[in-house]
Amino acid sequence: MSQEAEAIAIEHLRHDTERRAASEKTLFGFWVYLMTDCVLFASLFATYAVLHHNTFGGPSGKQIFDMPYVLTETLLLLTSSFTCGLGVLSARRRDKRLVLVLFGITLLLGASFLGMELSEFRNLALAGNSWRRSGFLSSYFTLVGTHGLHIAIGLLWMAVMMVRVKRGHLSDNMVKRLTLLSLFWHFLDVIWIFIFTIVYLMGALGV
Amino acid sequence: MNEDTDIIRSQRRPGRGAFITYVTGYLLSLYLTLTSYLLVTRHMGTAWTMVWLIVGLALVQFWVQLMFFLHLGQExxxxxxxxxxxxxxxxxxxxxxxxxxxxxxxxxxxxxxxxxxxxxxxxxxxx
The missing domain is CATH 1.20.5 (Single alpha-helices involved in coiled-coils or other helix-helix interfaces)
Known part of the structure; x- marks a missing residue:
């Protein structure tokens, strides 16, 4: 190898390392955001835990939760988290077609989840059990609704990313952004584990 | 020099291991979710026993997703x-x-x- 070629190769390698360090920093910053979001959810969980017995003569969780319906929602979200992870793997392999397919599936599953949740909210409100009914329902709608809002934002982000992937090519920067999106999406599934257990399963047990 | 670059490139390309990680995480989460669901809907014991069990299962699933999906262990x-x-x-x-x-x-x-x-x-x- 000539000296010049070697110098170029070293320069390349240095550039690569620097870019990876910058990318690591972004990932860490995003991780810090996710952890602070956990604190937001924790305060909503605490509110729910304090208020969930205060039904004010209205229905308790046991009376209004439709368990098979909630299980379907849970499985949709869990599967979307899985396909999202596979999507990032294919992005790191620079397989553009597979990225679009996998994130497309994730988008569909996530949208179905959000649709099911909104229809659940609508049915509750139509039956007279809106957030105005009792302390329990206020805290329920706030907690589950905040998660739903995060899902909606995630879906919007995903749709924008898919358009950009479709139009452009999978640059390192795009892969980094898809990785951040997948972190966000996995995080929402992690929050849902606790909503499923604490709100729905414990609600069905009547404790 | 070329070898070094190749090593770095190969590190960035995920192998079969990464795929298997996601599949394992998914199957474990699926199993844990269904177990706690069945425990509750089939009334497999007193309410408070069930609470401790499902909270335990939720914490296990939390750990599974942290490790297999959010890769906290690979840092x-x-x-x-x-x-x-x-x-x-x-x-x-x-x-x-x-x-x-x-x-x-x-x-x-x-x-x-x-x-x-x-x-x-x-x-x-x-x-």
Whole structure:
């Protein structure tokens, strides 16, 4: 190898390392955001835990939760988290077609989840059990609704990313952004584990 | 020099291992979710036993998703992500259990319900 070629190769390698360090920093910053979001959810969980017995003569969780319906929602979200992870793997392999397919599936599953949740909210409100009914329902709608809002934002982000992937090519920067999106999406599934257990399963047990 | 570059390139390309990680995480989460669901819907014991079981299963699933989906275990030193995660856990525990503690205490001091307070006040009228 000539000296010049070697110098170029070293320069390349240095550039690569620097870019990876910058990318690591972004990932860490995003991780810090996710952890602070956990604190937001924790305060909503605490509110729910304090208020969930205060039904004010209205229905308790046991009376209004439709368990098979909630299980379907849970499985949709869990599967979307899985396909999202596979999507990032294919992005790191620079397989553009597979990225679009996998994130497309994730988008569909996530949208179905959000649709099911909104229809659940609508049915509750139509039956007279809106957030105005009792302390329990206020805290329920706030907690589950905040998660739903995060899902909606995630879906919007995903749709924008898919358009950009479709139009452009999978640059390192795009892969980094898809990785951040997948972190966000996995995080929402992690929050849902606790909503499923604490709100729905414990609600069905009547404790 | 070329070899070095190749090594770096190969590190960035995920192998079969990464794929298997996601499949394992998914199957474990699926299994844990269905187990807690069946425990609750089939009434496999007293309510409080079930609560402890499903909370345990939720924590296991939390760990599974952290490791297999969020890759918290694959971080190299210094483990900043683990550090801030631990701090978040501390804040969450203080927030949730602190609120429950204070509110239960308050409830106890308020004697549980307005009716009981009224009763108490009436019983003290003679004093």
């Amino acid at each position: 190299t030193r210094p483990r900043w992500r683990l550090l801030i995660f631990s701090f978040m856990t501390l804040v969450v525990l203080i927030l949730v259990f602190g609120s429950l503690w204070i509110m239960t205490n308050l409830n106890y001091r308020m004697m549980g319900s307005p009716e009981k307070i009224k009763q108490y006040m009436q019983s003290q009228v003679g004093l």
